[in-house]
Amino acid sequence: xxxxxxxxxxxxxxxxxxxxxxxxxxxxxxxxxxxxxxxxxxxxxxxxxxxxxxxxxxxxxxxxxxxxxxxxxxxxxxxxxxxxxxxxxxxxxxxxxxxxxxxxxxxxxxxxxxxxxxxxxxxxxxxxxxxxxxxxxxxxxxxxxxxxxxxxxxxxxxxxxxxxxxxxxxxxxxxxxxxxxxxxxxxxxxxxxxxxxxxxxxxxxxxxxxxxxxxxxxxxxxxxxxxxx
Amino acid sequence: xxxxxxxxxxxxxxxxxxxxxxxxxxxxxxxxxxxxxxxxxxxxxxxxxxxxxxxxxxxxxxxxxxxxxxxxxxxxxxxxxxxxxxxxxxxxxxxxxxxxxxxxxxxxxxxxxxxxxxxxxxxxxxxxxxxxxxxxxxxxxxxxxxxxxxxxxxxxxxxxxxxxxxxxxxxxxxxxxxxxxxxxxxxxxxxxxxxxxxxxxxxxxxxxxxxxxxxxxxxxxxxxxxxxxxxxxxxxxxxxxxxxxxxxxxxxxxxxxxxxxxxxxxxxxxxxxxxxxxxxxxxxxxxxxxxxxxxxxxxxxxxxxxxxxxxxxxxxxxxx
Numbered sequence: 001x002x003x004x005x006x007x008x009x010x011x012x013x014x015x016x017x018x019x020x021x022x023x024x025x026x027x028x029x030x031x032x033x034x035x036x037x038x039x040x041x042x043x044x045x046x047x048x049x050x051x052x053x054x055x056x057x058x059x060x061x062x063x064x065x066x067x068x069x070x071x072x073x074x075x076x077x078x079x080x081x082x083x084x085x086x087x088x089x090x091x092x093x094x095x096x097x098x099x100x101x102x103x104x105x106x107x108x109x110x111x112x113x114x115x116x117x118x119x120x121x122x123x124x125x126x127x128x129x130x131x132x133x134x135x136x137x138x139x140x141x142x143x144x145x146x147x148x149x150x151x152x153x154x155x156x157x158x159x160x161x162x163x164x165x166x167x168x169x170x171x172x173x174x175x176x177x178x179x180x181x182x183x184x185x186x187x188x189x190x191x192x193x194x195x196x197x198x199x200x201x202x203x204x205x206x207x208x209x210x211x212x213x214x215x216x217x218x219x220x221x222x223x224x225x226x227x228x229x
Numbered sequence: 230x231x232x233x234x235x236x237x238x239x240x241x242x243x244x245x246x247x248x249x250x251x252x253x254x255x256x257x258x259x260x261x262x263x264x265x266x267x268x269x270x271x272x273x274x275x276x277x278x279x280x281x282x283x284x285x286x287x288x289x290x291x292x293x294x295x296x297x298x299x300x301x302x303x304x305x306x307x308x309x310x311x312x313x314x315x316x317x318x319x320x321x322x323x324x325x326x327x328x329x330x331x332x333x334x335x336x337x338x339x340x341x342x343x344x345x346x347x348x349x350x351x352x353x354x355x356x357x358x359x360x361x362x363x364x365x366x367x368x369x370x371x372x373x374x375x376x377x378x379x380x381x382x383x384x385x386x387x388x389x390x391x392x393x394x395x396x397x398x399x400x401x402x403x404x405x406x407x408x409x410x411x412x413x414x415x416x417x418x419x420x421x422x423x424x425x426x427x428x429x430x431x432x433x434x435x436x437x438x439x440x441x442x443x444x445x446x447x448x449x450x451x452x453x454x455x456x457x458x459x460x461x462x463x464x465x466x467x468x469x470x471x472x473x474x475x476x477x478x479x480x481x482x483x484x485x486x487x488x489x490x491x492x493x494x495x496x497x498x499x500x501x502x503x504x505x506x507x508x509x510x511x512x513x514x515x516x517x518x519x520x521x522x523x524x525x526x527x528x529x530x531x532x533x534x535x536x537x538x539x540x541x542x543x544x545x546x547x548x549x
Contacts, residue, residue, distance in 0.1 A: 037310065037311050037321055037322055038303075038306070038307040038310060038311035038321075038518050038519070039311055039321070039374055039516065039518055041516065041521070042374070042516075099521075103516070103521055103522050103523045104511075104514045104522075104523040127511075131509060131510065132509075133509055184509060185509070187372075187491070188315075188419050188420055188487075188490050188491065189315075189319040189419050191319075191417070191419070
């Protein structure tokens, strides 16, 4: 498939960008018009979490898609997908901080006080420390931060392609932690976390398979090139 | 702990005034009420002959109860669109969308086990001569959300007495209907069906424990456990078993479904207890549906004065 750079940049990218904002737009609209459930805060937390996982899966699917179809332009959407995973992950984290932690605080000096900020940080810290599924979710979000920060062309240049690639393999961990976080959250209905688990396993498994194949393909060459003693 | 009994709550205070007046007008216009009035239907028999109401069928002659809370009740919409009833799907709105095929008439309940009156009871016989009461209860889900729900029901103790449990009866076990034709959720293996719950006999006999047939003065809708569900307001919501088809008196402690599913997370007692966290989340606070700031969860959901004595000397951390 051959699509010109111009069309990708001017047409496809804006369309994909707007589509990726769709879930966010829908949530804002539904929240403002009362179209969420009787527990809208819980909906916002759940939906932003699920969209984070979906964008992680999309990000991880781009390389396999490229290899299977030979559609190399797909790579040009990877950064956007990854940044949207970070975007929804950050919204997810913020709804948790506000709806779960902030809303559960005492306000001895009123809501707008230094003690509120202190107590909020302590409350998040305690929860992250105490509850494994929160620990895992928080860690998953943390792993996305350096990836988002180094997502610019300038940072890729500064780090060098090899080191940048190595660093960005962190996203494999993010996806696994994300699935685990979801798994530990549900009561008995593991069907959905299981589905994401299978998708992530396939996407990561494909990479392992390719890496092995590469290794066996290059091994004889490497042996030939080894210096003789 | 201070628990104020509600002194005098009229249903007009529970329901939005406009809705209430509309409903009155509506009922007056229907022949059902005229028939009911003419034949002098009293009490619980009205469940079966109730006139149409804004959402379902209106219950007549419902008495007030001093055991009701005076807290502001959640709305009909909140109560009927946001709840767990896994037989109809795992999402909070699934029951409201998929429970339409549940057939609640005729309905019978098998009474079995350690009692003299083993029989299959028709719902109408269970309700015969039974006075119905408004019971506005706090309802606390194990998932840390809560509501205030104006149930209509009658003490479970009244029915237990009719069954004449023997001296061997120490526990009572309830079973929910398990019919894939009426309940799409039981095709999934998320839990083992049928759903089973249990109480110690003294808990079951407690005046706060009721069999529920109504909500907001109307017949309880399918998604909330029609036609007969349990309400034990000092326990987590999953103890409030819905659409009951079997009641069994037992000598041994029953194994309730959630305990069977995850014994380290859900116990037999499942009393609301802010000091005993769920292994994965806190039970110290809760979100009252419709509110932003979380409330402090009260011991025994605020019913400690009435029920704490049931557990004196027991380690509630172990018996969660």
